[in-house]
Structure formats: C-alpha cells, structure tokens
Amino acid sequence: MGRLIVRRLASAVGVLVLSSMVIFLVISVSGDPLAELRDRQPPVPDSVIEAEEHRLGLDQPLVQRYITWITGLFQGDFGPSTTATRDIGAELTSRLGVTLRLVVVAIVLALVLAMLAGTVSALRQRRWPDVVLTPAAFVLLALPSFWLAVLLKQWGIGFNNLFGYQVFATVGASSVPPPDGVIAAVLDAMAHLMLPTIVLALVHFATWSRYQRTAVVESLASDHVRFAVLKGLSRRRIVRSYVVRPALIPIITIVALDLPVLFSGAIITETVFQWRGMGGFLLESITLRDTNAVLAWLLVAATAVVLFNLIADLLYAVADPRVRYGD
Amino acid sequence: MATNDLGPGMVSAPTAPGPPRTRRAAYVLRRFRRHRLGVAGLTVLLLLVLVAVVAPRFWPYDYGEITPDLSQPPSPAHPMGTDTLGRDLLAQILRGLQQSLLIAFSVTVVACFIGVVLGVVAGYFGRYVDATVMRLVDLTLTLPTIAIAAFLGSVVSAGGVSWSALALVLGALMWTSVSRLVRGVVLSLRELPYIDAARVMGAGHLRIMFRHLVPNVADHIIVAATLMFGTAILAESGLSFLGFGVQPPDTSLGLLVADAQSAVLTRPWLFYFPGLLIILIVLSVNYAGEGLRDAFNPKSSPVNPLTTPSRAVRRARAAATASAARTRPAGSSGPQRPDTLVDIAGLTVDFAGQPAVHDLDLSIRRGEVVALVGESGSGKSMTALSLVGLVPPAALCTGSIRFDGDEMTDLSFERWRRYRGRRIAMILQDPSTSLNPALTIGAQFADSMRLAGLSGRSATDRAVELLDSVAIKDPRSVLTHYPHQLSGGMRQRMAIALAMIHDPDLIIADEPTTALDVTVQAQVMATLAIARERTGAAMLFITHDLALVAGIADRVAVMRAGVVVEEADVFSMFDAPQHEYTRKLLALAPHLGSDGRRP
Numbered sequence: 001m002g003r004l005i006v007r008r009l010a011s012a013v014g015v016l017v018l019s020s021m022v023i024f025l026v027i028s029v030s031g032d033p034l035a036e037l038r039d040r041q042p043p044v045p046d047s048v049i050e051a052e053e054h055r056l057g058l059d060q061p062l063v064q065r066y067i068t069w070i071t072g073l074f075q076g077d078f079g080p081s082t083t084a085t086r087d088i089g090a091e092l093t094s095r096l097g098v099t100l101r102l103v104v105v106a107i108v109l110a111l112v113l114a115m116l117a118g119t120v121s122a123l124r125q126r127r128w129p130d131v132v133l134t135p136a137a138f139v140l141l142a143l144p145s146f147w148l149a150v151l152l153k154q155w156g157i158g159f160n161n162l163f164g165y166q167v168f169a170t171v172g173a174s175s176v177p178p179p180d181g182v183i184a185a186v187l188d189a190m191a192h193l194m195l196p197t198i199v200l201a202l203v204h205f206a207t208w209s210r211y212q213r214t215a216v217v218e219s220l221a222s223d224h225v226r227f228a229v230l231k232g233l234s235r236r237r238i239v240r241s242y243v244v245r246p247a248l249i250p251i252i253t254i255v256a257l258d259l260p261v262l263f264s265g266a267i268i269t270e271t272v273f274q275w276r277g278m279g280g281f282l283l284e285s286i287t288l289r290d291t292n293a294v295l296a297w298l299l300v301a302a303t304a305v306v307l308f309n310l311i312a313d314l315l316y317a318v319a320d321p322r323v324r325y326g327d
Numbered sequence: 328m329a330t331n332d333l334g335p336g337m338v339s340a341p342t343a344p345g346p347p348r349t350r351r352a353a354y355v356l357r358r359f360r361r362h363r364l365g366v367a368g369l370t371v372l373l374l375l376v377l378v379a380v381v382a383p384r385f386w387p388y389d390y391g392e393i394t395p396d397l398s399q400p401p402s403p404a405h406p407m408g409t410d411t412l413g414r415d416l417l418a419q420i421l422r423g424l425q426q427s428l429l430i431a432f433s434v435t436v437v438a439c440f441i442g443v444v445l446g447v448v449a450g451y452f453g454r455y456v457d458a459t460v461m462r463l464v465d466l467t468l469t470l471p472t473i474a475i476a477a478f479l480g481s482v483v484s485a486g487g488v489s490w491s492a493l494a495l496v497l498g499a500l501m502w503t504s505v506s507r508l509v510r511g512v513v514l515s516l517r518e519l520p521y522i523d524a525a526r527v528m529g530a531g532h533l534r535i536m537f538r539h540l541v542p543n544v545a546d547h548i549i550v551a552a553t554l555m556f557g558t559a560i561l562a563e564s565g566l567s568f569l570g571f572g573v574q575p576p577d578t579s580l581g582l583l584v585a586d587a588q589s590a591v592l593t594r595p596w597l598f599y600f601p602g603l604l605i606i607l608i609v610l611s612v613n614y615a616g617e618g619l620r621d622a623f624n625p626k627s628s629p630v631n632p633l634t635t636p637s638r639a640v641r642r643a644r645a646a647a648t649a650s651a652a653r654t655r656p657a658g659s660s661g662p663q664r665p666d667t668l669v670d671i672a673g674l675t676v677d678f679a680g681q682p683a684v685h686d687l688d689l690s691i692r693r694g695e696v697v698a699l700v701g702e703s704g705s706g707k708s709m710t711a712l713s714l715v716g717l718v719p720p721a722a723l724c725t726g727s728i729r730f731d732g733d734e735m736t737d738l739s740f741e742r743w744r745r746y747r748g749r750r751i752a753m754i755l756q757d758p759s760t761s762l763n764p765a766l767t768i769g770a771q772f773a774d775s776m777r778l779a780g781l782s783g784r785s786a787t788d789r790a791v792e793l794l795d796s797v798a799i800k801d802p803r804s805v806l807t808h809y810p811h812q813l814s815g816g817m818r819q820r821m822a823i824a825l826a827m828i829h830d831p832d833l834i835i836a837d838e839p840t841t842a843l844d845v846t847v848q849a850q851v852m853a854t855l856a857i858a859r860e861r862t863g864a865a866m867l868f869i870t871h872d873l874a875l876v877a878g879i880a881d882r883v884a885v886m887r888a889g890v891v892v893e894e895a896d897v898f899s900m901f902d903a904p905q906h907e908y909t910r911k912l913l914a915l916a917p918h919l920g921s922d923g924r925r926p
Contacts (some may be wrong), residue, residue, distance in 0.1 A: 019469045026361065031478060125629045142609035144561050146568040147584050147602040154591035208808040223760035230715060230755075231775050231825060232748025238633060241774070242876060245765045248668040257468065257750075264473035268565055272588075281568065282474055286481050294478055302469040321809040322764060 004324070008313045012306045019302045023295060024066050033082045033291045034058070040256060045242050055100045056080055056292075079292035088293050088299035091281065098173045099277035103266055105193060106200035111141065111255060113193070113207045117211025118251075119244055120187065131211070138204035149272035156195050168195055173275045196273045198264050211254045222246070248319045256312035259305050329509035339624045358622040365618010371611035379424040385551055386871075388415035388561045390422035391576055397401050401596055408596040420601055423580040426573055427608065430490050430497075431559035437498025438559075439552050442505025447544075450513025451508070451872065464503045469579045472500045472562060477571040493572055497562055505551050541778070546623040553616035559610040564605055580605050615688060632717055634901050635739040640720070644737065647725040651675065667729075668693045668865050669714065674726035676889075683709045685889040691833070696866045698876040698897075700912065701886035704754060707869045710886070714741050714755055714867070731832065748775065748900045752864075753835040754855075757842040759819035762810035768821055777862065793824040796861060797854045811910035816847035823851075834859060834866045851913065852879065862877070873912055885909045 015055040030045050034052055037044055057068055057080070069079055078088040092321040098126035117137075169175065169192040179188050219225060221245055228242040263278075270279035278297065285293035339756060359365055373520055388394065388405075392414065399409045407416035410599035449460035479496045516522065517540075525535050541548075564581030573579035580601045587597035636644075645818060651673055669691040676684040684706040691697045699707045704765055709718065718724045728735040729744065738746075747753075755761040763771055769790065776786035787806070796803035797820040819839060826834055840848040856879055858868050868879060877897065884894040885908065893906040904910045 015462070015465050015469065019466050022466055023470070027474070027478065031481075058893055064816075100512055123631070125631065138610060138613060141366055141613055142557070142606045144564055144568075144581070144584070144602065144605050144609075146581070147605065150591060150598070151602070152590050156586075158592050180722065182443070196707075199607065217629060220632070223755055223757060224763045225650070226632055226717065226824070227753075227761040228763065228774075229717070230753040231748050232744045232746075232829075233774055234744070235633055237774060241766060242763050243633075246763070256796070260468060260471040263471040264565070267473055268569065271569060286478050286667070294474075298470065300475060301471050301474065305469045320765065321767075322811045 004317055005314065012310045016303060016306050019306075020040050020070065020299060021066065023298045023302065024069060024104070025062075027298070028062060028065065031289060031291050031294075033171065033289045036289060038098050042140050043221050055084075069292075073299070075237055078296040081293055082288055082290045085291070086293070086306050088290075088296050092278075092300065094294055095281045096288050098275055100198065101173070101189075102196055102260060102269070102275070102277065103195065106204070106266075107255070107262065108200040109197060110204040110208060111251075113201070114208035115212050115244075115251065117205070118209040118237075119216050119247075121209065121213045123239065123243075124217035125217065134213075137206045137209050140202055141210075143203065144205075145199055146268045146272060148202065149196070149269050152195045152199055153272055167191070167304065169252050170195065173277065191275075196269045198277065199269050199272075200262070203265060204262060206256065208251060208254060212247070215250040216243060219243045219247040220223055247318070249316060252312050252315050252319065256309045259308050260301070263301050263304070335613075346678075355622045358625060359618055361622055362618035364614045364622070368611040368614030368616075371607065372615055375611070376428060376550040376609060378863075379421065379428050379789045383425070385416070385586065386415075386418055386659055387422060388418040390414065390418045390578055392418070398594055407600045408594070410594075416583075416597060416600060419578050419583060420580070420604060422578050423583055423601060423747060424604065424608075426490065426579040427560050427605070428562060430494050430563045430573075430579075430824055431556050433494030434501060434559040434563070435552050435556045437494060438501040438555060439505055439548060440502075441498065442502035442551075443509050443541065445502070446506035448541055449512055451532070451536050451540060453514070453515060453517070459504065462511070464506060466498060467483070467503050470500065473565060473569070475500055476562070476566055480566065480571040482904060493563065493566070497559060498568075501559065501562070503553060505548065505555070506874075508547050508551055509544050512547055513540050516540055516543055524550060536560060542846040550620045550623060551617055552771065553612060553619055557612035560605065560612070568598070591902075594622055628837045629764070630719060632722075633740060635741075636720075636737055640723075641737045643908050644725055645724060647675075647677075648673075648727070651725055664692070668731055669694075669867075670727075670729040671710070671714070672729075674710065674713060674728065675724070676706070676713060677723045677725070678721060682889050684713070687726070687886075687889070689891065689894075691867060691882060693832070693864050694863055694865055695882065696868060696880045698868045698870065698880035698883045699886055700873055700876060700883060701749060702871055704837040705886045707886050708837055708888040711753070711835050711867060711869055714833075714835060715747060715751055733854075748778065748831075749752070749829045750831050751833045751835065752829070754819070754826055754837065754839045756838040758815055758822055759810075759842065761822055764820055765808075765812055767806065767811065768808055768813075771821075772806065772825065772828075775808025775825055779829055790824075793827055796827070796857060797821075797824045799824075813846075815843050816850055819843060819847075819851050823854050827858050827862055830862045830924045831864050834862070834864045835869070836866065837869045838871070841871075842902050848875075855879070873915075885912065 032038075033056060034049060037049060037052060050059075057065050060068070072079055076089055078092065083086050117129075117133050121133045124130050160166050160168060160170075162304045169188070173189070174185070174190050175188050175192075176187050184298065225238060225242050228238045233242075233294075266277070267279035267282060269275075269282065270277045271300045274280075278300070282294065282297045284290075339837065348498040351687075359566065375865060383390075391513070394405075394409060394413045394415060396405060397413045398411050399405055401408045405415050405417065406418060409415055410419070432645050439799075445460050445463070447915050466842050476493075476496050479581065480493060487713045507726055519542065522539060524537060525539050530539070532611060564573055564579065564584070567579045567581030568585045570585070573582055575582065583601035587594070587652055588627040591598045669689070671687060671689045674684055687706075689699075689710070701707045712718050713724050714728060714735075716735065724736070726736075730751070735746070735825075737811055747867075762768075766774075771788070772790040772793075773782070776789060779789075781789055785917070787803075790806060791802045794805060799817065799820060805813070805817075809822075813821070823839075833857075839855060840851050843851060852875060855866075855868075858864075859879075866879075868876070880897050882894070882896050884891050885900075885906065886892070893900070893904065893909045895905070900909065904913055
C-alpha cells in the first residue's frame with residue numbers, strides 16, 4: 001500500500017510538471033498580453049511598451065521565462081499581472097474557497113444521488129423507478145447547464161417575487177455585507193448555494209447515474225452474485241456486499257475523469273449566478289489578456305484534477321483488494 | 328461527458344473485409360430499426376439538418392434583419408416572436424441551428440481524426456509510443472475544455488472567432504475519449520492471428536493499421552462520434568453563451584440564450600425556444616447513439632437473480648405446463664419412490680421457440696450421485712439452473728420440479744432461500760469468478776455461517792474445520808486472504824467448503840473442474856467426493872468428460888440437444904452403452920477402454 005502511494009504520487013507530480021510546461025507553452029505562444037496596449041489609439045510611446053515588456057518579462061527567451069515562472073511558483077509568486085495593481089496569488093486564494101464550496105458540495109450531492117438512482121434503476125430494470133429515471137437522465141444529459149442555470153435563477157427570482165420573501169438567493173456566494181452571527185452566516189451561505197449547486201449537480205448526476213446503472217447491471221450478471229444467491233444469502237446482504245461493492249470501482253474512475261468537465265460547468269454556473277469565484281477570475285483574466293492569471297488558473301485546475309485522480313487511485317485500492325495487493 | 332467510453336470491454340469479434348461486412352451492415356441496420364427511440368432520434372436529427380439547410384432560403388426574414396415589430400410574442404407572421412430590436416427569432420434560430428450543426432460536425436470530424444490516428448498508433452506500436460500517447464491523454468484531460476477554448480478563442484482573431492477556428496480548438500481538446508476507446512480495442516486485436524498473417528504477407532504498418540485495424544473499430548468509432556456530436560453542441564453553445572464562441576452580429580443558439588437571460592419572465596419565447604432546440608438536438612443525438620450502440624453490440628437480456636418471477640411470467644408458465652401435460656401420456660412419471668429427493672418431470676426450457684431442454688425427466692434419490700453428461704449446449708447446465716430457479720428470464724421454463732416432495736417452480740426469492748444454500752448447494756464452473764473479489768475468504772464464510780446461526784469464534788472454528796476437510800493447509804491464514812491471492816484449485820475447494828456449511832441434501836456441481844488445470848482436477852474431484860461423503864448429500868454432477876464420471880457417479884444420464892438419450896447405472900453404461908451417441912462419447916474418453924473395447 002505504501003509503495004503504491006509513492007508510485008502514484010511520483011506519477012502525479014510527473015503529469016503536473018509536464019502539464020505546467022504545456023500550459024505555459026500554449027498560453028505564451030498564442031497570446032500577446034500587450035496586444036491591447038499596442039493597438040491603442042493614439043499610439044502609446046515605444047518606451048512605455050518596452051518598459052511593460054520588461055516588467056512582464058516578455059523580453060526574455062521562452063525557456064528563461066518558464067524557469068522564472070516556475071521558480072516563482074515555489075515561492076508563492078504567480079508572476080506579474082498585466083494590471084499592475086493586481087495580486088494574482090491573493091485573489092486566487094480567496095476565490096478558490098468560493099469555488100471549492102460549490103464544486104465539493106455538488107460532487108457529493110451528485111455522487112450520492114447518482115449511486116442511489118443508478119443502483120435502484122439497475123436492480124429494478126424496466127420497472128417502476130427505472131422507467132422514470134432512465135428517460136429523466138437522458139433529458140438531463142441533453143440540458144445545457146447554462147440554460148438550466150438561467151432558468152433556475154429566473155424561476156428563483158419569480159418565486160421570491162411571488163411570495164414577497166427572499167427564499168432563494170440568486171446573486172453572489174453570500175450577502176453583502178454578510179449577516180452577523182455564525183448560524184445566520186451559514187444559513188445565508190446555504191441560501192446562496194442552493195440553486196447553483198442544483199445546476200451543477202444535476203448535470204453530473206445524469207452522467208454518473210447512467211454509469212452506475214451500467215456497472216450494477218454488469219455486476220448483477222456476474223458469477224459471484226449468482227454464487228451468493230446460491231449460498232442463500234439475504235437480498236440486502238447480496239446487494240450491499242456482492243452487487244454494489246464491486247460496482248464502486250468504475251464510478252470512482254468516472255468521477256475523477258469528469259472533474260475537468262465539472263470545472264467547466266462551474267465556470268458557467270458562477271457566471272450566471274454572479275459568484276466571485278474561479279470562473280469569474282478566469283473570464284476576467286482572459287478579457288484583460290492577463291496571461292499570468294490565466295496560467296495560474298489553469299495550474300490550479302490541473303493540480304486539482306491530478307489531486308482528485310490521486311485520491312481516486314487510492315480509493316480504488318480501498319475498494320478493490322486486487323489493486324491493494326498489487327497483482 | 329456522454330456515456331461514450333464505457334470502454335474496451337465490449338469488443339466485437341473482428342470481421343474480415345468483403346461480403347460478410349455488408350451482411351453485418353444489414354444485420355446492424357435491422358437491429359437498429361427495432362430500437363424505436365434510436366430511430367426517432369436519428370429521424371429528428373436528420374429533419375433538423377434538412378431544416379437548417381433548406382428553411383432559411385424560404386423564410387422571408389434574414390437573421391440580422393430588423394423589422395418594425397419589436398418584442399412581439401409568437402404570432403402567425405413571426406412564429407417564434409421577435410426580440411427587442413425587432414429581429415425575427417425563427418430566422419435567428421435557423422441561423423443558430425446551422426452554426427451549431429456545422430461547428431459540432433467539424434469538431435467531431437477533427438476530434439475523431441486525431442483520436443483514431445493516435446489511438447491506433449498507440450495500440451498498434453504499444454510500449455513507449457503507447458506510453459507517450461497515454462501521457463498526452465492524461466495531459467489533455469487535466470485541462471478544462473471551456474477554459475482553454477475560451478482563452479484560445481479570445482486570441483485567435485480579434486474580430487470574433489471563425490467557426491473553423493472554434494472547431495479546431497474544441498476538436499483538439501475532445502479527442503481523448505475516442506483515442507482511449509480505439510487504443511483499447513486495437514490492443515486486443517493486435518495479437519490476433521489475422522494481423523500476424525497480414526504482416527507475414529508483407530503488409531506495411533500503415534496498411535495494417537488502416538486497412539485491417541481501423542475497420543474493426545469502426546463500430547465503436549461511429550457510436551463515440553455520434554455521442555461526441557452531442558457533447559460538441561453543448562460545448563459550442565456554452566462557449567458562445569460565455570461570449571467566447573460565435574460573436575455578434577452572427578448568432579448561435581448559445582448566444583441567443585445569453586441575450587435572453589433577463590427576459591425569462593418577461594419575454595419567455597426568447598429564452599425557451601433556443602434552449603429547447605438545443606435540448607432537442609442533443610437528446611436526439613444521444614438516443615441515436617444509444618440505438619447504434621445497441622445495434623452494434625447486442626446486449627443480452629438483463630439478468631437479475633434477485634427478482635421473483637413476475638405474475639405474467641408465472642401465468643405463461645402455468646399455461647404452457649398445463650398444455651404440455653395434456654399431450655403427455657397420463658401417469659408417465661409413475662408413482663414416486665419414498666426415497667426420491669429430486670423429481671423432474673417434463674421439464675422444457677424454451678428460448679423463444681428454441682428449446683434448450685426438451686421434455687426432460689430425471690430423478691435423484693437421497694445420497695445418490697447422478698452424472699449428467701453431454702457436450703456443451705446439450706442443455707445440462709440449463710437443467711441444473713432450473714433446479715435452483717435461476718433460468719435466465721428470456722427462457723420459458725415449463726414442467727414440474729419436485730424437491731423432497733415440494734413443487735419448486737415459481738417460488739419467490741424468499742421462498743427459494745429456504746432451499747438455496749441450506750438444502751441445495753451449487754458449485755459453479757469457474758472458481759475465479761464465483762467468489763466475491765472484494766471480500767476476504769473469511770468474510771464470505773461468515774456470510775453463510777450467519778445463516779446457520781453461527782458467529783464469532785464458533786463460526787471461525789467451523790470454517791477452519793471445513794477448510795481442513797477440503798485439505799487446505801493453514802486454514803486460519805487462508806481465511807484472511809482475498810480470492811485473487813489463491814490458486815484456481817484452492818478457490819474451487821473454497822467453493823466446495825462453502826457448499827458444505829449447511830449439510831445440504833443435494834450438491835449440484837456444474838463442470839467444477841473444467842476451468843482448472845488437469846493436474847488440479849484430481850485434487851478437486853477427491854475433495855468433491857469427500858464433501859459428498861461427509862454430508863451424505865445426493866449429487867448432480869455435470870460434466871462433458873466421461874472419464875471423471877466413472878470414479879464418482881452411481882448413475883449416468885447422457886444428454887444431447889436438450890434430451891436425455893440414455894440413462895443407466897454407471898456400470899451398465901460403461902459396459903453396454905445402448906445409444907449410438909453414448910458409444911461415441913465413450914470412444915472419445917481414451918483411458919476408459921482398459922478392457923480392450925477401444926475402437
């Protein structure tokens with residue numbers, strides 16, 4: 001087990017280093033952060049542009065820039081922003097918390113519901129809940145998350161207007177200023193979290209419940225379930241230890257693989273609900289052509305993906321003894 | 328995003344080029360036509376394409392044309408209403424439909440091209456090429472598509488993104504699922520003889536890859552491409568919604584939704600029409616993909632051993648049994664002997680008109696070992712499964728099965744539990760799959776022990792005792808092992824020990840040694856004999872190998888094509904076989920001819 005962790009960790013670091021290179025290369029080659037400055041009318045004096053190039057390190061060769069950037073990262077410095085007053089690192093940390101809250105709650109919610117629905121659907125194929133859940137999942141898979149987000153937001157507003165009471169908070173991650181008291185603050189955060197989480201969770205609930213259904217259907221047809229039935233075990237015992245447990249392995253992979261999609265979804269959801277999270281940070285940075293900020297964002301996303309994959313690998317080992325004891 | 332990489336587990340048999348391929352295409356088409364939702368999805372999709380191509384030519388308004396009708400709800404002149412500038416929404420939606428379909432199609436082509444090339448190359452060359460490509464996949468997967476696409480989209484051109492640039496960017500980010508899929512299939516095909524044959528005949532790498540490998544992955548590619556088309560539609564519209572895709576004055580479905588964000592409650596038509604259209608497109612794409620998948624990879628009908636036969640099934644069975652009983656000569660099963668344990672009368676297992684077992688009579692007395700012998704497909708396993716109520720739901724099972732005087736057909740799951748394990752134990756063919764891979768041997772014993780009312784120390788002691796009796800060394804440590812840590816022979820002895828827990832009246836052993844090495848066979852057979860003697864149970868021993876029968880059986884029934892052709896005690900069977908087929912089988916068992924009757 002210990003060796004497995006070390007090996008996975010090494011490979012995760014490898015992917016991360018490679019991915020930092022690719023990200024750096026793609027972003028630096030394709031974007032000129034000073035394009036807007038150069039195009040400005042009346043023209044900005046060359047000396048100003050040169051000074052700006054020097055400040056951003058653009059006058060250095062690419063390899064040198066990468067090394068400067070990566071060594072800076074280890075000291076918690078994400079590099080200079082095109083907007084001189086912007087502190088990329090500080091802004092990122094505060095926004096990361098906001099987004100993590102949304103993403104983690106959505107993952108947990110979607111995963112729990114998907115596993116329940118997928119399992120029930122598979123156990124009762126083509127009968128009562130399955131005949132509803134399966135088409136519902138298909139419709140949810142076809143729903144564009146931005147459309148769903150706008151729809152829920154506007155319905156939330158309509159609902160609030162109808163009852164003359166703010167049930168759903170539709171703007172931001174918390175009220176401004178936040179209410180006093182811990183309980184009030186938590187309630188406020190939950191009211192803000194509700195609709196965005198539903199949007200993000202529903203889309204992934206659909207995908208994951210389909211995968212879980214397939215996994216359980218396959219598990220049901222397996223020999224060891226038949227053998228368990230032949231041993232005369234109770235239905236509950238068979239479902240828990242013989243059907244669902246071996247079917248956990250595929251769903252772990254799927255969730256880990258789907259994480260980048262989840263981040264993409266979070267960008268859209270945050271935009272619609274006007275959260276000051278990572279999504280907004282990215283979009284603002286792109287508009288400002290702030291390459292270092294975009295780089296920082298991508299690196300955080302890549303780290304999160306690699307980290308979750310690592311966790312998935314370890315969960316794998318917990319769920320499947322064949323992995324744990326390195327076959 | 329869509330369920331498109333369920334993976335290389337579903338590898339279809341490779342098909343040779345030429346006429347069989349067209350026959351297969353016809354077969355796939357026939358299967359697809361039976362998938363109603365798939366056909367509906369494809370029809371809607373084709374209709375939408377047709378509309379996108381033809382309709383704008385005949386529609387009087389252009390998508391950018393400003394009419395004097397501002398913010399009109401749907402009316403005969405503007406079936407979908409107009410926006411705040413007075414533009415006709417239907418014209419805009421038609422333009423959006425064109426854009427979405429065109430971009431999604433290009434994305435799919437680009438992504439599939441990259442994915443197929445890299446996947447085939449990785450799978451075919453393997454080793455470091457494969458490792459490199461797979462790292463590339465890992466890398467691409469760490470990048471959220473929308474983020475990269477938005478950044479690249481913003482820099483590709485200042486005055487809005489051309490659809491081709493958008494398609495290239497999205498395609499370059501979405502190829503991973505296809506390449507994984509193709510690689511998986513190619514890896515499994517690479518070692519097949521027909522690839523070696525092509526190589527020996529001097530075919531180059533390129534030729535082998537694209538003439539011999541790619542066509543055999545085509546099924547998977549078509550399904551993956553279809554589902555990717557839907558994902559691409561969502562990605563493009565999402566990007567346009569954020570303002571990094573299609574730019575005004577041109578329009579797209581995502582852009583239309585973005586513009587209508589604040590109009591949901593006041594001018595709902597602006598919001599609902601483009602949104603519902605996206606849903607319609609993606610939904611029909613996904614159903615078409617699902618239909619194609621099922622057509623290419625026919626799913627076997629679902630198996631669920633946890634259910635009780637439904638009332639409809641029970642009624643059908645009862646009716647069929649009654650009508651069969653009328654045609655059977657009265658009293659053919661005869662009076663039951665008092666020591667009869669199992670009495671099967673007129674058992675027929677019917678798969679949509681093709682009987683696997685036909686009108687079978689068989690009885691087993693207490694403590695008697697009956698061998699059921701026959702080639703694969705003769706219906707012997709189906710007979711065993713009907714004895715434990717696990718005939719696949721696709722089959723209609725008629726006739727009567729009595730166990731210790733009780734009628735066993737149509738029992739509920741809970742009723743069956745009184746027999747399964749407790750009175751009827753069964754040992755399956757392949758010990759590598761019949762034990763739960765996720766539980767230790769000890770836990771699997773404990774599950775059964777609990778039913779026998781044993782737990783804790785006494786359960787462990789009993790398990791150790793049972794493992795001792797099946798000649799397992801160091802049973803206490805074996806209990807802490809997982810099945811994959813044991814050899815095949817040991818696993819099968821575990822299964823036998825598990826079967827002995829409740830001292831059953833009947834042990835069914837379905838080809839218990841077939842999946843094992845010959846050297847281990849004797850051991851397992853000896854264990855089986857011990858288990859039978861200790862429990863005093865009757866046994867139904869199913870095999871295709873007459874050589875194993877002589878040592879263990881009292882009586883032999885030879886089965887062929889669903890019918891028992893000969894039934895006799897073991898000595899007369901070997902000494903004087905009556906039926907032609909039995910003689911043939913005996914001739915095939917080499918070391919039985921010791922008395923010189925070998926042909």
